Amino acid sequence: MLITNIKGLVGLHPKEKLVLRGSEMSNLPVLENAWLLIENDLIKDFGEMDSIPPSISCLPSTDAVDKYVFPSWCDSHSHIVFAASREEEFVMKIQGKSYEEIASAGGGILNSATKLREATEDDLFESALVRLNRMILNGTGALEIKSGYGLSVESEIKMLKVIRRLKENFPIPIKATFLAAHTYPIEYKGNHQGYIDLIIDEMLPQIAKENLADYIDVFCEKGFFSVEETDQILKAGAHYGLKPKVHANQLSISGAVEIAVKNNAVSVDHLEETNAETIQSLLNSNTIVTLLPSCSFYLGIPFGNAKGFMEANLPVALASDYNPGSTPSGNMNFVVSLGCIKLKMLPEQAINAATLNGAAALELSGDFGSIAIGKKANLFITKPMPSIAYLPYSFGETQIETVILNGEIYNG
Ligand SMILES: N=CN[C@@H](CCC(=O)O)C(=O)O
Numbered sequence: 001m002l003i004t005n006i007k008g009l010v011g012l013h014p015k016e017k018l019v020l021r022g023s024e025m026s027n028l029p030v031l032e033n034a035w036l037l038i039e040n041d042l043i044k045d046f047g048e049m050d051s052i053p054p055s056i057s058c059l060p061s062t063d064a065v066d067k068y069v070f071p072s073w074c075d076s077h078s079h080i081v082f083a084a085s086r087e088e089e090f091v092m093k094i095q096g097k098s099y100e101e102i103a104s105a106g107g108g109i110l111n112s113a114t115k116l117r118e119a120t121e122d123d124l125f126e127s128a129l130v131r132l133n134r135m136i137l138n139g140t141g142a143l144e145i146k147s148g149y150g151l152s153v154e155s156e157i158k159m160l161k162v163i164r165r166l167k168e169n170f171p172i173p174i175k176a177t178f179l180a181a182h183t184y185p186i187e188y189k190g191n192h193q194g195y196i197d198l199i200i201d202e203m204l205p206q207i208a209k210e211n212l213a214d215y216i217d218v219f220c221e222k223g224f225f226s227v228e229e230t231d232q233i234l235k236a237g238a239h240y241g242l243k244p245k246v247h248a249n250q251l252s253i254s255g256a257v258e259i260a261v262k263n264n265a266v267s268v269d270h271l272e273e274t275n276a277e278t279i280q281s282l283l284n285s286n287t288i289v290t291l292l293p294s295c296s297f298y299l300g301i302p303f304g305n306a307k308g309f310m311e312a313n314l315p316v317a318l319a320s321d322y323n324p325g326s327t328p329s330g331n332m333n334f335v336v337s338l339g340c341i342k343l344k345m346l347p348e349q350a351i352n353a354a355t356l357n358g359a360a361a362l363e364l365s366g367d368f369g370s371i372a373i374g375k376k377a378n379l380f381i382t383k384p385m386p387s388i389a390y391l392p393y394s395f396g397e398t399q400i401e402t403v404i405l406n407g408e409i410y411n412g
């Protein structure tokens with residue numbers, strides 16, 4: 001496939017550039033008036049139209065005049081396997097109930113767990129594939145999906161098997177994260193160690209045996225898992241080769257970031273609450289700060305301190321957090337808009353955060369997240385746009401015209 005007359009070929013980071021820290025995030029290399037050649041599933045070459053070699057210009061081509069080509073969004077945090085929507089909680093929120101109040105009234109994660117236990121693997125697969133297809137058409141070309149609405153051996157395994165089926169049936173890379181430590185099931189409310197033992201002694205060995213997960217996650221938060229409990233679970237995960245990606249500082253500063261960094265977390269996610277110590281604890285690590293502005297928007301909680309993290313020279317990624325409770329949307333275009341509007345990121349910073357740094361938070365940035373020779377041809381062509389900043393500026397309206405995955409047009 002040859003794409004010609006591209007107004008701007010966006011995100012030309014060198015293939016060896018695997019993550020962007022702090023001020024590097026302001027640099028989004030763009031080639032104007034460009035061509036791009038894809039061979040099989042890989043980016044083969046690109047250049048300026050003025051100097052396109054005759055051997056390439058004679059090939060059949062897709063014309064992209066006035067349009068931009070972006071690397072696909074890399075969404076490193078989602079919970080898209082769930083049994084039912086939770087719009088009744090949406091109404092409770094409008095009536096003034098807090099996230100914690102809804103959770104303690106039997107809503108929240110436990111509500112999803114009850115419904116998921118009744119759903120079959122086929123039901124879950126069918127509903128998740130509809131969500132995933134919509135996300136892909138909105139430009140997502142690499143994704144992480146978590147378990148965590150099962151909360152029992154059988155249901156957590158069921159969720160992870162659904163994720164495995166999604167991996168097998170979709171043309172994008174998907175990483176699976178084991179999140180049984182999302183909340184305590186009711187039967188273990190008074191017996192935390194009992195549930196932790198269940199995770200460590202029964203769930204983890206089975207998951208490892210069947211190779212069902214890539215990462216381990218814990219919702220480390222007041223009323224959920226303590227720092228000590230988080231440490232215990234992350235260490236057990238490491239024993240089975242699962243690296244941590246941790247839900248940290250969503251509702252309060254808890255020490256979650258510090259314990260995640262000590263356990264070599266690939267990423268710490270949420271961080272709506274941050275202080276100087278949080279930033280300090282990340283300074284000498286490779287841990288990526290993944291911010292989820294759609295969650296802040298939907299819950300009305302603070303937005304992450306993207307500028308503070310970037311000023312501290314940390315790598316920031318943006319992800320959707322698509323889930324039925326706190327973020328019923330997987331639209332990464334909206335995430336990028338919120339990155340600009342609410343986190344005060346420049347369009348270049350927000351786009352880098354949702355592409356190369358998102359890929360880094362999935363440990364996939366060697367092959368995804370930028371336009372470079374030899375990388376996977378997962379990208380999208382926009383509608384005609386006046387500038388790159390127009391994409392986040394025109395929030396709520398899709399600018400994506402054509403999705404290309406593995407070098408082929410994806411129509412859903
Ligand atoms: N914070 C924990 N987990 C999800 C919300 C889960 C839910 O409410 O169902 C999140 O990332 O926001």
Ligand SMILES: [Zn+2]
Pocket residue numbers: 077078079247321323
């Ligand atoms: Zn989450």
